Amino acid sequence: MAALLSVSDLHVSFQTYAGKVYAVNGMTFDIQPGEIFGLVGESGCGKSVTSLAILRILPGHGRITRGEIAFDGRDLTQLSEREMQPIRGRQIAMIFQDPSTSLNPVFSVGNQITRIIRHHMGYSSQAANQRALELFSKVALPDPKRIFTTYPHELSGGMQQRVMIALALASGARLLIADEPTTALDVTIQDQILELLVELRQREGLSILLITHNLGVVAETCDKVGVAYAGKIVEIGPTSWVLHQRQHPYTEGLLAALPSPRQKGQDLLSIPGSVPDGLSVIPGCPFHLRCPHVMEVCRHSEPGMAAAAGSVDDQHRVSCYLYSSEVVR
Amino acid sequence: MNLQANRTILLETRELTKYYYPRRGLLHTGQGSTRALEEVNLTIYLQETLGVVGESGCGKTTLGRVLLNLIKPTSGKVIFEGQDLSSLDRDALRRLRKEMQIVFQNPYSSFDPRFSMLRSLSEPLRGHTNLQGEALEQRSRQLLRQVGMPEDALFRYPHEFSGGQLQRLAIARALALNPRFIVLDEPTSALDVSVQAQIINLLRDLQRRFKLTYLFISHDLSVIQYISDRIVVMYLGKMVEMISSRSLIDGRVQHPYTLALLSAVPEVHPEDKHEHIQTQRNVPDAVRPPSGCSFHPRCPFAMAICSQEEPQLQQLREDHWSACHLNQTTS
Amino acid sequence: MEEKRVEDAEFIEAVPVHPLAPQATAPYSEWRLIWRSFRKDILALFGLGIILILILGAIFAPVLTSYPEQGRGDPNILEKFQPPSLRHPLGTDYLGRDVLARMLYGGRSSLTMGFLVVIIAVIIGVPLGALAGYLGGWVDEVIMRTTDVFMAFPSLLLALAIASALGAGFINTMIALAITWWPWYTRLVRSQVLSLRERYFIEAARSIGLPSQKIILSHLLPNVMTPVWVQATLDLGSAILISTALNFVGLGVQPPTADWGNMVSQGRLYFIDRPWFAGSAGLVIFLTVLAFNFIGDALRDAADPFLRRT
Numbered sequence: 028m029a030a031l032l033s034v035s036d037l038h039v040s041f042q043t044y045a046g047k048v049y050a051v052n053g054m055t056f057d058i059q060p061g062e063i064f065g066l067v068g069e070s071g072c073g074k075s076v077t078s079l080a081i082l083r084i085l086p087g088h089g090r091i092t093r094g095e096i097a098f099d100g101r102d103l104t105q106l107s108e109r110e111m112q113p114i115r116g117r118q119i120a121m122i123f124q125d126p127s128t129s130l131n132p133v134f135s136v137g138n139q140i141t142r143i144i145r146h147h148m149g150y151s152s153q154a155a156n157q158r159a160l161e162l163f164s165k166v167a168l169p170d171p172k173r174i175f176t177t178y179p180h181e182l183s184g185g186m187q188q189r190v191m192i193a194l195a196l197a198s199g200a201r202l203l204i205a206d207e208p209t210t211a212l213d214v215t216i217q218d219q220i221l222e223l224l225v226e227l228r229q230r231e232g233l234s235i236l237l238i239t240h241n242l243g244v245v246a247e248t249c250d251k252v253g254v255a256y257a258g259k260i261v262e263i264g265p266t267s268w269v270l271h272q273r274q275h276p277y278t279e280g281l282l283a284a285l286p287s288p289r290q291k292g293q294d295l296l297s298i299p300g301s302v303p304d305g306l307s308v309i310p311g312c313p314f315h316l317r318c319p320h321v322m323e324v325c326r327h328s329e330p331g332m333a334a335a336a337g338s339v340d341d342q343h344r345v346s347c348y349l350y351s352s353e354v355v356r
Numbered sequence: 357m358n359l360q361a362n363r364t365i366l367l368e369t370r371e372l373t374k375y376y377y378p379r380r381g382l383l384h385t386g387q388g389s390t391r392a393l394e395e396v397n398l399t400i401y402l403q404e405t406l407g408v409v410g411e412s413g414c415g416k417t418t419l420g421r422v423l424l425n426l427i428k429p430t431s432g433k434v435i436f437e438g439q440d441l442s443s444l445d446r447d448a449l450r451r452l453r454k455e456m457q458i459v460f461q462n463p464y465s466s467f468d469p470r471f472s473m474l475r476s477l478s479e480p481l482r483g484h485t486n487l488q489g490e491a492l493e494q495r496s497r498q499l500l501r502q503v504g505m506p507e508d509a510l511f512r513y514p515h516e517f518s519g520g521q522l523q524r525l526a527i528a529r530a531l532a533l534n535p536r537f538i539v540l541d542e543p544t545s546a547l548d549v550s551v552q553a554q555i556i557n558l559l560r561d562l563q564r565r566f567k568l569t570y571l572f573i574s575h576d577l578s579v580i581q582y583i584s585d586r587i588v589v590m591y592l593g594k595m596v597e598m599i600s601s602r603s604l605i606d607g608r609v610q611h612p613y614t615l616a617l618l619s620a621v622p623e624v625h626p627e628d629k630h631e632h633i634q635t636q637r638n639v640p641d642a643v644r645p646p647s648g649c650s651f652h653p654r655c656p657f658a659m660a661i662c663s664q665e666e667p668q669l670q671q672l673r674e675d676h677w678s679a680c681h682l683n684q685t686t687s
Numbered sequence: 688m689e690e691k692r693v694e695d696a697e698f699i700e701a702v703p704v705h706p707l708a709p710q711a712t713a714p715y716s717e718w719r720l721i722w723r724s725f726r727k728d729i730l731a732l733f734g735l736g737i738i739l740i741l742i743l744g745a746i747f748a749p750v751l752t753s754y755p756e757q758g759r760g761d762p763n764i765l766e767k768f769q770p771p772s773l774r775h776p777l778g779t780d781y782l783g784r785d786v787l788a789r790m791l792y793g794g795r796s797s798l799t800m801g802f803l804v805v806i807i808a809v810i811i812g813v814p815l816g817a818l819a820g821y822l823g824g825w826v827d828e829v830i831m832r833t834t835d836v837f838m839a840f841p842s843l844l845l846a847l848a849i850a851s852a853l854g855a856g857f858i859n860t861m862i863a864l865a866i867t868w869w870p871w872y873t874r875l876v877r878s879q880v881l882s883l884r885e886r887y888f889i890e891a892a893r894s895i896g897l898p899s900q901k902i903i904l905s906h907l908l909p910n911v912m913t914p915v916w917v918q919a920t921l922d923l924g925s926a927i928l929i930s931t932a933l934n935f936v937g938l939g940v941q942p943p944t945a946d947w948g949n950m951v952s953q954g955r956l957y958f959i960d961r962p963w964f965a966g967s968a969g970l971v972i973f974l975t976v977l978a979f980n981f982i983g984d985a986l987r988d989a990a991d992p993f994l995r996r997t
Contacts, residue, residue: 044720069548184412213411214575218620240549243578243622270624282624284553286582288605294560295582297553301518424894453896460887468888470909476888480895529891 030057030097031234032081032119032202037094039073039080039258048305050076052258052313054094055332058202058251063228063235065249065266067242069281071302073258074238078204081236082119083111098202117147120195124207126187130179136190137175140197147198162193167223185216192223196233203227204236209244221248242281246270254278257303257313264335264343274335274345276318312348324348364402366537366569367423372396372432374418374593390643392418394593395432397669400537405563405570407584407601409577409617414590416573420539423571424456425449436537454484457530461542463522467514473525474510480532499528502565503558520551524558531562539571544579556583577621581605586675589614592650600675610678612655649681657682721913724989731985734978741975745794758788760943768961778963780954786964790971792945796857797972800940801927803861805919808868813915815869816876817903821884831877834870842867846929850938860930860939867929868922875918879911917990921983924976931972947972 039051051073058064066074079085081096083103096103098119103111123129131139140162141155150158156175163171166189179187188208195203205224209217225248227233237249245252245266252270253263254277262275273279283296300317303309309316315325325348333351335343345351374393393415400406408416421427423434425441434441436452444452460466467476477499478492487495497507503524514522523543530538540559544552556579563570574580580587581601589597589611597611609615618630633656646653652662659681667679725731749755757763763783771778777786819830837845846867853859883889884907892902931948933939940946942953947968954965 044723069550214577215411215616215620217622221622241622242549242624246624247622281549284549285624286553286556286579287625288578288581288601291582291601291605294557295553297557298550299554301520301551302548421890426890426893450896453894458891458894460890462887465886466888466891468906468910479892479897483895483897526891533895 029100031060031062031099032236033057033095033097034077034081035095035097037077037080037096038092039076039085040090040092041086042088042090046306049308050089050258050305051080052308054255054259056253056260056263058234058236060201060234061228061232062251063225063237063249065237065239065245065252066255067239067245067252068255069240069302071257071305072255073305074255075206077255078121078206078236078238081204082115082121083108084115116143116195116200117198118200119202119204120198120200121204121206122188122191122195122208125211126184126191127179129191130187132179135176135178136182137177140190140194143194143197158197159193162196163190165196165227166190166193167219168193183216184212185219188212188216188220189223192220192227196227196231200233202234202236204238206238207240208237210239210241217244224248242270242285254281257309258305259313259346260332261314261347262335262343262345263332264338268335268338268343272335272337272343274343274350275314275347276320276349277314280317280319312346320349322348365399366402366437367398367400368435369396369398369423370433370435372398372419372422372434373430374415374422374427375430388643391415391593391645393422393429396590396593396595398588398595400569400571402536403563403567403569404585405572405583407580407587408571408573408590409575409580409587410590411575411617413592415593416590417541418593419590420458420541420571420573424458424539425453426458450484454533455535456537456539457533457535458539458541459523459526459530459543462546463519463526464514464546466522466526469514472511472513476514477510477525477529477532480529484533495532499531500525502531502562503528518551519547520554523547523551523555527555527558527562531566534566535568537569537571539573541573542575543572545574545576552579559583577617589617592645594650594679595669595677596651596679598669598675598677603673603676608673608676610672610676610683611680612657612682613651616654649679718913721986721989725985728981728985728988730981734981734985737974737978738982741794741971741978742798744791745798748788748791748795752785752788752791754785754788755792757784758792758945760784760945768957770961771963777967778961780950780964781957786950786967789945789950789964790947790967793947793950793968794971796940796944796946797927797930797948797975800857800861800864800930800946801923804864804868804926804930805922807861807865808922809872809915809919811865812869812872813876813908813911814903816873817880817907817911819873820877820880821899821903821907827877830873834873837867837870838874843929843932846933847936847938850933851936855938855941857940857944860933863933864926864929868926871922872915872918875914876911879914880907883907883910913990917983917986920979920986924979924983927972928976 034057035055037051037054041048041050054073054077056064056066066077068074076085076089080091081103083106085091091104094104098114103114130136137159140159141152144150144155144158159175160171163174168174168186168189174182174186182190209220212220221244224235224237228235237245239245249266251264252266253260254269254275255261256277262269262278269278270282273282280296280298284298286295298317303313311327312318312325312329315321318325330346330348330351332344332346334341335345335350338344372393373395376390376392378388396419408419410416418427422429425434436455439452441449441452474493474496477496481487481492481495493510496510500507500509505521505524505528509517509525517525543559544555547555559570560583562568572580572583581604584601586598586600587604588595591613597609597614599609609618612633615630616633619633646663648663648665649667652658655662661681667681669677669679670683671677672683744751748758752758761784763779765783766779767781767783769775769779769783775785775787777790780786780789815830819827846863849866850860850863853863889902889906892906930939931951934946934948934952939948942949950968951965951972954968958965
């Protein structure tokens with residue numbers, strides 16, 4: 028089955044007053060129709076920048092320097108602004124971390140959603156209102172008629188995020204990019220929102236690129252996951268395989284660092300050092316400075332992606348010399 | 357884990373209440389007041405780690421600050437080692453400040469951007485001791501070593517450090533006056549997972565070495581379960597359950613809200629997953645809390661009495677208290 | 688004391704210094720970043736150049752002109768109303784004094800007036816703003832209502848009113864203008880302090896028992912001064928302009944002291960046939976205000992991280 032979205036060897040850099048920041052360095056993954064793909068990593072791993080690059084909404088000083096983003100057969104990196112317009116919001120929609128700043132405070136939420144519906148679909152005012160109410164029920168907002176006339180600040184964080192999801196769905200997008208959609212929400216609300224996303228995938232066949240730093244969220248919602256570090260994916264595959272076999276030392280480190288009741292009384296296993304800041308390209312494998320299994324070869328050459336041990340038909344892949352001898356550079 | 361150790365009380369609160377009143381011109385009408393804390397009775401034992409968990413609006417942040425006297429309570433008392441904070445004069449209060457310190461959630465705004473680390477670390481020392489010059493520097497270096505930071509950090513400025521490093525420095529500053537009690541207000545929430553683990557390990561190590569007592573505030577249940585000896589669950593300013601972490605891990609949680617919280621935490625390992633409790637609706641307004649039990653509109657086990665009468669904290673077993681009408685039916 | 692934790696410390700030392708601070712001894716040098724953005728603005732550099740020339744002209748006035756006594760006020764009736772010539776590059780005024788000399792000496796008065804007015808306004812306004820913002824409550828109310836009263840008057844009228852009450856002359860004019868100006872700084876600083884107050888390092892200072900005045904002095908004030916200096920630069924031009932306006936009603940700096948303002952107001956009577964002294968004074972005032980505006984605008988853009996050109 029052809030992938031809905033296919034990111035290949037994406038490189039993004041930023042020109043800042045401190046120098047050039049290499050935010051994304053060879054990001055490669057694809058998302059099938061109707062799949063929830065989790066892009067997980069800590070701060071500075073390039074996951075948010077990747078999502079901005081897909082929609083071509085990088086801030087002024089950011090550039091896609093290499094790579095391809097294939098959506099529906101077209102390479103998004105080659106499209107002009109005009110050509111991107113019908114894709115943004117219509118085919119690919121995005122929701123962000125803080126719903127309170129994503130909604131315009133001076134318009135009612137009903138107004139905001141009908142505007143989008145009318146812009147993308149050309150409906151009449153009547154039809155747009157109808158559709159808006161439908162969307163609000165789709166995202167399980169209680170009493171859609173009343174919500175229609177409320178202002179964003181009158182709604183709680185969870186409800187705001189539901190409105191955002193409704194807005195994203197308003198024009199029938201096939202891919203939803205959700206950048207840390209629940210990080211700013213309370214955990215019980217987070218639970219509800221994640222359930223909503225999974226439900227939307229079931230019912231509408233929506234594909235979702237879920238960006239998060241929370242491995243638990245990934246475990247419970249994503250079909251496939253890509254673990255990102257220093258701007259590239261170091262391990263990718265079906266969620267249960269990646270999280271339970273945890274072949275890449277970074278994945279292992281991340282999971283081991285999670286406090287769990289089973290470890291009570293013992294020290295947590297931490298990964299020494301801190302994440303790279305992107306101002307310089309680390310030679311060899313980007314993780315080698317912090318890796319407990321570092322070998323000589325890791326210091327000068329970057330490992331390519333290879334099938335993980337025990338992987339059936341290449342679905343689970345790791346970029347690490349412990350598992351492959353393939354060299355990229 | 358210090359449950360068996362010293363059961364001396366270090367700090368306690370009696371009926372601690374805090375309401376925020378909006379300013380309406382020159383008169384405080386009392387309408388639209390926000391409930392931050394309602395009659396909280398807490399006991400913290402020497403050298404333990406008391407975890408406080410809850411979602412937004414539950415009052416945990418306010419609690420931490422009221423204990424340190426950074427915010428004055430509307431009513432109720434805070435008693436530190438037998439001394440009622442409200443009865444102390446300014447000088448005695450200043451001296452007491454040495455015993456209790458706080459580490460904040462956001463390491464990036466915890467330091468004055470214009471102060472060198474030396475200046476920031478020695479600020480508490482200059483206020484309370486008569487150390488000067490060389491001695492101040494010595495003590496600052498010592499603090500850096502204690503938190504695992506290199507000594508040249510002294511002459512650097514906050515913007516040169518990463519979040520994890522800043523948090524270590526914030527802990528170093530909190531240790532400067534040799535406090536007995538430290539409030540940790542979501543100390544790892546702004547940090548990456550790998551760094552969080554480093555900081556938690558550091559905190560545990562320091563607790564052992566310097567016999568510290570911690571109040572660990574967090575919304576992250578996994579961290580709280582791991583690090584606390586006892587856990588207090590708060591909802592809309594009230595304590596709804598107080599349980600030892602051992603009992604919690606063994607699955608003896610009683611209060612429906614705690615159960616909901618536990619079941620909502622996304623878990624990597626399926627074995628850790630708690631039975632799913634769905635809560636309806638959203639967290640209500642702290643300006644108009646529900647009648648009776650604050651949780652009743654969202655509680656899947658709500659009974660008639662829950663909307664009428666507020667449940668009181670009742671002891672279920674040793675180190676386990678819960679405020680829920682369901683207790684009556686089972687006991 | 689006990690040993691440090693080994694594993695983490697080794698790696699921590701391996702982490703490189705954040706590249707924003709190559710020497711690692713400077714505070715978050717906002718000014719360095721501001722300068723880098725500032726120097727890309729040609730108009731601002733031009734403005735800076737003009738101001739420097741004017742300041743140097745004012746300082747070295749006695750040396751730069753052959754007629755220093757005339758600059759200071761001595762009349763030279765025999766040569767009055769001379770148009771520009773080789774002897775008097777800008778001509779002479781109604782008392783025969785060399786206009787160029789008057790201008791150079793006038794710079795001393797006008798520029799000093801501008802700087803002093805702004806500095807006094809800052810000295811009064813900033814601490815009040817910090818107190819209002821940090822202490823809140825009735826202190827805030829009192830200070831804010833006071834600023835409301837002052838700001839309710841159009842600034843020119845207020846300056847006129849106070850100046851006429853005090854009388855003419857350099858000091859009185861300076862006082863009048865400073866009184867008109869301070870409320871803006873109070874407002875500015877107050878809003879800065881309101882947001883700064885919420886930062887954790889302020890709470891940390893309170894948690895170690897630092898008294899309010901120390902917190903304001905050591906922590907708040909140093910962190911609010913950048914927008915103050917930007918505003919001050921913009922106000923320098925306005926201050927000079929308003930002091931000029933006062934001359935038109937007989938207030939302000941009085942002759943024989945040279946001052947650009949009184950040169951314009953005295954010279955306007957003769958402007959039609961003999962425009963050179965009112966004209967040159969007017970032109971130099973124009974250039975000064977323009978220069979300060981360019982500098983101030985560039986500073987403001989440079990100081991705002993969003994508008995900054997990298």
